[in-house]
Amino acid sequence: MSAELRNAFIKAQKEGRNALVTFMTAYFPSPEDSIPILFALQEGGADVIELGIPFSDPIADGPTIQAANTKAIENGCTVNKCLELLKDARSQGLTVPVVLMGYYNPILKYGEEELVKAAKAAGANGFIVVDLPPEEAVKFRNICKSQGLSYIPLVAPVTTDERLEVLSRIADSFIYVVSRMGTTGAGVSISDSVGDLVDRVRKFSGNTPLAVGFGVSTREHYLNVGKHSDGVVIGSKIINIAEQADDKPKAIKEFVQSILNGEGENTNSGAAISADVKEDNLEFAENHKHSPNFGSYGGQYVPESLHACLRELEQAFEDAIADPTFWEEFNSLYDYIGRPSTLHTADRLTEYAGGAKIWLKREDLNHTGSHKINNALAQVLLAKRLGKKNIIAETGAGQHGVATATACAKFGLSCTVYMGAEDVRRQALNVFRMRILGANVIAVQNGTKTLRDATSEAFRSWVSNLSTTYYVVGSAIGPHPYPTLVRTFQSVIGNEIKTQFAAKNSGKLPNLVIACVGGGSNSTGTFKAFEKDTEVKLLGCEAGGSGVDTKYHSATLTVGVPGVFHGVKTYVIQSEDGQVHDTHSVSAGLDYPGVGPELAAWKDSGRVDFIAVTDEEALEGFRLLSQYEGIIPALESSHAIYGAVQAAKKMSKDEHIVITVSGRGDKDVQSVAEVLPELGPKIGWDLRFESGEDASK
Numbered sequence: 001m002s003a004e005l006r007n008a009f010i011k012a013q014k015e016g017r018n019a020l021v022t023f024m025t026a027y028f029p030s031p032e033d034s035i036p037i038l039f040a041l042q043e044g045g046a047d048v049i050e051l052g053i054p055f056s057d058p059i060a061d062g063p064t065i066q067a068a069n070t071k072a073i074e075n076g077c078t079v080n081k082c083l084e085l086l087k088d089a090r091s092q093g094l095t096v097p098v099v100l101m102g103y104y105n106p107i108l109k110y111g112e113e114e115l116v117k118a119a120k121a122a123g124a125n126g127f128i129v130v131d132l133p134p135e136e137a138v139k140f141r142n143i144c145k146s147q148g149l150s151y152i153p154l155v156a157p158v159t160t161d162e163r164l165e166v167l168s169r170i171a172d173s174f175i176y177v178v179s180r181m182g183t184t185g186a187g188v189s190i191s192d193s194v195g196d197l198v199d200r201v202r203k204f205s206g207n208t209p210l211a212v213g214f215g216v217s218t219r220e221h222y223l224n225v226g227k228h229s230d231g232v233v234i235g236s237k238i239i240n241i242a243e244q245a246d247d248k249p250k251a252i253k254e255f256v257q258s259i260l261n262g263e264g265e266n267t268n269s270g271a272a273i274s275a276d277v278k279e280d281n282l283e284f285a286e287n288h289k290h291s292p293n294f295g296s297y298g299g300q301y302v303p304e305s306l307h308a309c310l311r312e313l314e315q316a317f318e319d320a321i322a323d324p325t326f327w328e329e330f331n332s333l334y335d336y337i338g339r340p341s342t343l344h345t346a347d348r349l350t351e352y353a354g355g356a357k358i359w360l361k362r363e364d365l366n367h368t369g370s371h372k373i374n375n376a377l378a379q380v381l382l383a384k385r386l387g388k389k390n391i392i393a394e395t396g397a398g399q400h401g402v403a404t405a406t407a408c409a410k411f412g413l414s415c416t417v418y419m420g421a422e423d424v425r426r427q428a429l430n431v432f433r434m435r436i437l438g439a440n441v442i443a444v445q446n447g448t449k450t451l452r453d454a455t456s457e458a459f460r461s462w463v464s465n466l467s468t469t470y471y472v473v474g475s476a477i478g479p480h481p482y483p484t485l486v487r488t489f490q491s492v493i494g495n496e497i498k499t500q501f502a503a504k505n506s507g508k509l510p511n512l513v514i515a516c517v518g519g520g521s522n523s524t525g526t527f528k529a530f531e532k533d534t535e536v537k538l539l540g541c542e543a544g545g546s547g548v549d550t551k552y553h554s555a556t557l558t559v560g561v562p563g564v565f566h567g568v569k570t571y572v573i574q575s576e577d578g579q580v581h582d583t584h585s586v587s588a589g590l591d592y593p594g595v596g597p598e599l600a601a602w603k604d605s606g607r608v609d610f611i612a613v614t615d616e617e618a619l620e621g622f623r624l625l626s627q628y629e630g631i632i633p634a635l636e637s638s639h640a641i642y643g644a645v646q647a648a649k650k651m652s653k654d655e656h657i658v659i660t661v662s663g664r665g666d667k668d669v670q671s672v673a674e675v676l677p678e679l680g681p682k683i684g685w686d687l688r689f690e691s692g693e694d695a696s697k
């Protein structure tokens with residue numbers, strides 16, 4: 001099967017031209033269009049077809065392919081449907097080699113070995129997996145090889161020599177060379193440096209054919225790129241035609257013909273292509289000072305273009321935390337933040353619960369109103385060390401956006417915050433705060449218009465502007481080093497709790513420590529200090545939304561299953577087919593279908609317990625802290641408060657619970673007013689004036 005792919009390149013070279021590799025998303029624009037489009041590509045003369053298996057969160061792709069993915073999923077496309085489609089096409093006479101192209105999560109969910117076998121039975125020749133790091137690619141390639149299928153690695157302008165070496169060795173048919181940094185998309189021009197890039201790759205790849213893609217959309221591009229390569233890939237342009245043309249197969253066939261037969265001379269690079277398929281067994285592991293893994297979670301599941309940014313960040317992080325001057329500078333900001341934040345008892349809440357003594361760690365008193373400022377300032381200091389002047393961030397509730405905008409204002413850096421359009425609406429006050437602070441807020445209209453889409457968009461922006469941009473991730477999520485980095489800077493919370501609690505309790509430790517869980521920055525930052533003190537119980541409170549037996553929740557650790565999302569292996573709320581689900585929570589900051597990998601490992605080891613607290617219960621927690629302690633908490637923190645009150649009831653009066661109050665609730669007043677008519681009656685809370693007028697208006 002891999003030989004057939006290799007032969008497609010040999011045949012094109014014999015004909016004195018570049019092989020044309022075309023891309024099409026399955027079930028786009030409709031299920032019925034797919035087979036006629038595959039035949040149109042074949043009849044037009046395509047040498048290889050990449051058939052896209054859609055994924056809900058394609059971070060390596062630009063708007064065109066992202067929209068095609070969304071549409072295909074809406075059209076009911078599943079991995080099995082892609083395979084059936086290919087099988088049907090083969091039975092009707094499709095002979096062109098077909099490579100299945102997709103993201104890792106649906107493959108993992110299906111089962112790698114089962115999928116490769118099923119793909120072979122359906123008539124596929126190989127796989128391209130956009131976000132598979134070399135360590136995993138080596139294993140997946142061996143599965144493909146055992147079934148006679150090919151694995152096609154992707155290499156990017158920033159791929160290191162070390163990785164080029166290993167990726168070249170696992171390439172048994174051809175290598176896909178990503179011509180530029182950024183995401184897929186039909187381009188207007190092709191980077192001048194393609195020749196240099198191809199030359200560099202060839203030093204490692206020898207006589208394995210190279211196909212260059214990203215941004216190719218015209219005959220002129222095909223000819224220019226083709227001077228250096230053995231094959232040229234066209235994707236987004238074909239998707240555009242499929243979307244716009246009335247007679248789609250006709251328009252696509254004519255386009256492919258115009259690429260292959262138009263004006264101008266087509267010169268193949270002329271590099272020797274070997275007909276032999278490599279038989280190479282190898283393993284690959286990169287050195288990291290801090291392990292990228294937490295048990296079986298973590299890692300760096302990112303498109304190759306992002307790898308260099310992560311490597312640079314990892315180095316900067318390692319250097320910084322080993323440098324006392326970095327910590328001096330960070331500590332000097334404690335006055336600005338208001339650290340240490342206080343730890344004190346909640347006497348009336350304790351009395352209300354009637355059990356263990358409840359203590360509050362007041363991260364809500366930090367400058368900007370939440371724990372997010374600790375991490376934002378530390379990362380902006382890292383950005384300064386790297387000489388990056390443009391800061392980008394994603395935000396859900398807006399607290400991380402506000403914290404990052406604040407840090408940028410303080411250090412004179414430009415700040416762009418990506419925020420889902422739905423969150424922009426829910427958190428209007430924080431949007432305004434960010435803009436007052438001088439940040440540019442971009443409302444992301446893709447997908448569910450929430451934090452996950454904002455995060456995908458921030459990754460895309462980062463990879464397109466790597467040299468000038470630093471991405472301040474707001475939670476302990478994403479690829480290594482972010483989970484370790486964010487937890488390191490947030491550990492100030494748990495370290496302070498430990499010292500403060502001991503000082504007020506004759507050197508003792510609390511019995512239970514509780515934090516709310518979104519991505520995991522306040523919880524990992526709170527729990528880390530107690531990880532080895534096994535007598536201290538740790539409890540994470542997730543967003544149970546309307547209930548974990550409904551579709552409307554964000555209780556990732558409670559009901560999710562292991563998968564790969566936003567660059568990291570962790571628990572993910574996903575469908576049977578590996579598509580990431582929409583989530584819901586009354587608190588925008590917990591509304592995320594993934595979770596930090598360290599929390600995933602703690603769940604599996606049993607070190608931390610997790611519970612899901614519903615919207616209604618969180619509102620109860622919100623009311624309790626407001627009315628018993630005079631502290632209006634963030635809705636996120638309200639989940640932990642509810643969890644703590646329930647736990648306190650079951651504990652004795654001589655035991656102690658510490659809750660991290662991660663943020664203050666001013667930002668949520670509008671949201672609470674909106675949900676009160678529905679949720680208020682369930683907890684007996686009515687804030688309307690007697691006349692029946694709504695007090696919120």
Ligand SMILES: Cc1ncc(COP(=O)(O)O)c(C=O)c1O
Nearest residue numbers: 475518519520521522589662663
């Ligand atoms: C006040 C507050 N608490 C908690 C969270 C959840 O994030 P994490 O789990 O990273 O602490 C957020 C997120 O925006 C927040 O604003």
